[in-house]
Each structure stands twice: as C-alpha cells, then as structure tokens.
Amino acid sequence: MVERTHILGVGHAVPDNIVTNDDLSKVMDTSDEWVHQRTGIRQRRHIAADCGATDLGKIAAEQALSCAGLTIADIDLIVFATLSPDIDWPASASLLAAKLGASAIPAFDVKNQCSGFIYSLASADALIRAGRARHALVVGGEIHSTGIDLTTRGRDVAVIFGDGAGAVVLGRSPDPQRGLLSTHLHAEGKFAEKLWLEGAASRSRPRIRLEDLGGDDPVAFPRMQGRYVFKHAVTRFPEVIHEALAANGLTTADLDVLIPHQANLRINEFVAGALELEPHQVVNNIDRYGNTTAASIAIALCEAVNDGRVAEGKLVCLAAFGAGFTWASALLRW
Numbered sequence: 001m002v003e004r005t006h007i008l009g010v011g012h013a014v015p016d017n018i019v020t021n022d023d024l025s026k027v028m029d030t031s032d033e034w035v036h037q038r039t040g041i042r043q044r045r046h047i048a049a050d051c052g053a054t055d056l057g058k059i060a061a062e063q064a065l066s067c068a069g070l071t072i073a074d075i076d077l078i079v080f081a082t083l084s085p086d087i088d089w090p091a092s093a094s095l096l097a098a099k100l101g102a103s104a105i106p107a108f109d110v111k112n113q114c115s116g117f118i119y120s121l122a123s124a125d126a127l128i129r130a131g132r133a134r135h136a137l138v139v140g141g142e143i144h145s146t147g148i149d150l151t152t153r154g155r156d157v158a159v160i161f162g163d164g165a166g167a168v169v170l171g172r173s174p175d176p177q178r179g180l181l182s183t184h185l186h187a188e189g190k191f192a193e194k195l196w197l198e199g200a201a202s203r204s205r206p207r208i209r210l211e212d213l214g215g216d217d218p219v220a221f222p223r224m225q226g227r228y229v230f231k232h233a234v235t236r237f238p239e240v241i242h243e244a245l246a247a248n249g250l251t252t253a254d255l256d257v258l259i260p261h262q263a264n265l266r267i268n269e270f271v272a273g274a275l276e277l278e279p280h281q282v283v284n285n286i287d288r289y290g291n292t293t294a295a296s297i298a299i300a301l302c303e304a305v306n307d308g309r310v311a312e313g314k315l316v317c318l319a320a321f322g323a324g325f326t327w328a329s330a331l332l333r334w
C-alpha cells in the first residue's frame with residue numbers, strides 16, 4: 001500500500017491563436033467592457049486549425065512527463081478529463097495513449113465538466129494507493145471553440161469558454177509528509193439543466209437534427225442560466241474548501257495557495273473574500289485563457305509551479321464547481 005500520492009510533474013498547452021473580447025465583438029453583440037466587468041476575461045485561446053482535445057493534451061502530458069523525469073514507459077494509468085472529447089467514442093484517453101505510444105495500460109475518460117480534473121485526480125490517487133498503478137498521467141483537455149455558438153444568440157456562453165490542456169504525473173510521494181492529503185467529491189444532478197449541452201442526445205431519435213442548430217435556444221450548443229450557476233458556485237466553493245481543510249484538522253489560516261477552477265474572476269474574488277485570503281494566495285489566469293473547464297485547474301497549477309507560487313512545503317487547495325452541478329476539492333502539501 002502506497003501511503004501518499006504526489007504530483008511529480010506538471011505541464012500545460014494552449015493554442016497560439018489569441019481571441020480578444022474585441023475580436024468577439026466583431027462577430028456578436030458584445031464588448032470588452034461587458035465581458036471584463038462581468039467575468040474578468042480579456043482573451044482566450046481558440047485553435048486555428050482543426051485538432052482535438054488530446055492533441056493539446058499530448059503536449060501537456062509530454063511536458064509533465066519531462067518535468068517528472070519520466071517517460072511514457074513509466075506510466076501505467078491514463079485518466080483524461082474532458083467534456084469535449086475528440087470524438088464521441090472511444091474514450092479520448094485511448095486516443096491519447098496511442099499518441100503518446102503507451103503500451104496496453106488502462107486508460108479512461110472522466111466526463112465531469114469543470115470538476116473533471118479533481119474527479120480524475122481522486123480516481124488516480126485511489127488506484128495508486130490501492131497498488132493498482134505506480135505512475136499515473138492525469139490530463140484535462142478541452143476544445144470549446146468548435147462547439148460554441150459564436151453569434152449573439154450564444155454570447156453568454158461563447159465569451160466565457162476557451163481551449164487548453166493541463167497535465168500532471170502522479171506517483172508515490174518521496175516524503176510521507178508531502179502529497180495529496182484528501183479529495184472531496186460532490187454532485188447534484190437535479191440542477192443538470194442549469195448548465196448543459198443536450199444534443200446529440202441518445203434519448204432522442206435521431207440524436208441530432210439540423211434544426212437543433214437553429215432557433216432561439218438550440219440544443220446543440222451549451223446553454224446556461226448564468227446567475228443561477230453563479231449563486232451556487234459562490235456557496236459550494238467555500239463549503240468544499242472548508243470540508244477539505246476540516247478533514248485534515250486545518251483551517252484557512254493554514255492555507256498557502258488556493259487554485260480554484262477558472263469560471264469567473266468575480267466568483268474567485270468572492271471566494272477569496274469569504275475565506276479571508278489575500279489576493280496573492282489565489283491563482284487566477286482567467287483573464288488570459290477564459291474558462292477551459294476540465295483543463296483550468298491543471299493549467300493554473302502548472303503556471304503556479306513554474307513561477308514559484310507553489311513550492312515545496314506549501315499547503316495547496318484545488319477547488320472546482322461546474323455543470324452537473326458537480327463540485328470538488330483536493331488538499332495537498334507540495
């Protein structure tokens with residue numbers, strides 16, 4: 001039995017193509033002022049040429065492997081978190097495994113929206129501690145730009161989402177005091193329709209029709225009741241962070257760094273205020289990348305490791321809230 005899992009390497013990848021709020025205002029009725037004031041977003045990345053979530057995931061994964069001083073041959077589990085798989089099935093984890101040249105190791109997707117990365121981390125951690133894997137690759141990757149409604153009709157969602165991927169390599173902690181302390185997962189499906197993408201739906205025949213792409217409220221694009229989501233997010237975030245701290249006999253005074261999912265800067269500022277954290281303790285990069293759902297925490301973690309905000313001995317909390325509704329946290333001693 002492994003006592004504790006640790007993050008041994010991090011990596012991230014975003015497309016080169018920067019799309020500013022002003023760029024979006026040329027194709028829909030929106031403005032830099034509206035988007036920045038409400039969400040903190042200035043720009044996001046959109047792929048320029050067709051590629052899948054696993055193409056960005058592969059770059060992030062290779063960086064994470066190199067950061068950990070390992071190769072794909074050392075990995076015996078791949079978990080891929082995405083709500084925008086390359087294709088409907090098989091799992092993007094299988095496609096990623098093939099691109100990385102993995103042998104016949106287990107690989108599966110976690111489709112759990114913005115909480116997907118923490119759910120994946122929790123799954124890989126459990127398998128490692130159960131002795132089922134030695135080193136796991138956990139990747140969050142999303143391509144939103146090909147699935148959003150880039151017209152005024154879809155502007156509430158379209159301005160928020162961006163493309164990107166982040167990855168971590170997990171393995172046994174070199175020091176029993178360091179590593180993942182606990183993970184906490186929640187879901188409440190009764191709120192599914194508050195933020196969802198209905199089509200293509202296996203419950204309807206045919207699964208998708210041409211008219212699903214048209215009309216005032218087309219089911220083939222993500223639909224969101226933004227204010228409703230906002231209200232739940234600002235409640236669940238502090239709750240699940242307190243849950244993680246309490247489970248380890250700690251308080252917010254012990255916390256060094258919070259890495260929240262990047263859905264809206266105003267949500268994260270509210271959460272920081274509720275937890276009495278200083279702005280420098282909270283990692284935010286939504287101004288540059290928008291909401292990359294399952295990739296956001298992994299990208300922010302990677303940047304915070306690279307710039308030294310996350311360093312040895314720091315108590316770090318990862319926290320997410322998103323469609324489902326789902327919410328989750330992970331507490332770790334770096």
Ligand code: COA
Nearest residue numbers: 030034038114155156159226227229230263264321322323
């Ligand atoms: N540009 C300009 N106007 C826009 C717009 C855009 N991109 N999107 C919506 N609007 C308009 C609306 O049509 C509405 O117009 P109306 O008053 O004429 O009907 C007006 O702005 C206000 O819309 P509303 O949805 O009430 O705005 P808001 O202040 O709640 O902000 C969000 C919208 C999406 C920024 C905000 O609700 C939010 O961030 N919610 C949380 C979303 C989230 O976290 N999602 C991901 C979860 S993982």
